[in-house]
Amino acid sequence: MSRRIVGPEIEGLIQLLSKLPGLGPRSARRAVLHLIKNRARLLDPLASAIEDVRRTVTVCSVCGNIDTADPCVICSDPRRDRSLICVVEEVSDLWALERAGATTGLYHVLGGVMSAIEGIGPDELSIDQLIHRCAEPGVKEVILAVNATVDGQTTAYYITERLRGLDVTVTRLAHGVPVGGELDYLDEGTLTAAVKSRRTF
Incomplete structure (x- = not known):
């Protein structure tokens, strides 16, 4: 005792x-x-x-980032490239990409990934909101910056299928992101190279 x-x-x-x-x-x-x-x-x-x-603190009603303002400072910044939406799993991934200065576009936080084991389907994530945003005029590219895990790739394929028919190019991170790797643990140089080397999904 x-x-x-x-x-x-x-x-x-x-x-x-x-x-x-x-x-x-x-x-x-x-x-x-x-x-x-x-x-x-x-x-x-x-x-x-x-x-x-x-x-x-509040959750941004546009992208899902957390901030003290809604919309958040990123969504409100007129200098951001509004033709580009970078899709991430969690806010920590968004922060990692921002620390690296890897993209000047906007973001969309899914709130996780689809997982059959954990019972997480597309309805538990903000995928419908993403599709709605991508249907807006001016959006030309969606970067799927999800982790290189089985669940991450499953989620990426599902989003790609949902985006078919919309006039947007779907790309994903390429060089530098190891299989099984998580964005929040990668250095800024690796993240920047991965975004610059993205390719069509």
């Missing part, structure tokens, strides 16, 4: 942090100790920033 060594408030914070990607119970304990030791410099500003995000 383990003995309690901290109060429930601290233990609750440790448990919450341990649920974050890359943090287990041990790393969460170290992080909490560091935050408490640096309360004025880190803990108080972090608590304030988390509250600001909780209060103001």
Whole structure:
């Protein structure tokens, strides 16, 4: 039987942090100790920033990005190439491509991929919204920047079939993205090369 060594408030914070990607119970304990030791410099500003995000963050009704404005800053930017829509699985993939400066077009976040094992079909993703956007005048190309996994490729083929009949070119990422690779873990140079080397799907 383990003995309690901290109060429930601290233990609750440790448990919450341990649920974050890359943090287990041990790393969460170290992080909490560091935050408490640096309360004025880190803990108080972090608590304030988390509250600001909780209060103001929203999902872009156009592309599915997360931001504090709707439409998001990317969709609202008049300098973006509105003839090009880059389709990604998750917001983290969008952020990875933006960090790399790989495209100047717009984005569309699917919210995942189709998966028979997990029971995720096209209705659980924002595919219908994508098709609607692609039918709008001015859209000329759709880049399928999904991960090179079985589920990612299945989703890409499904979207390609849904886009048939529309006057848009469908391309996908090419060189530099390994099979089984995930965009969020790739470096900026690899992402940029993959976008520049895209080809018709």
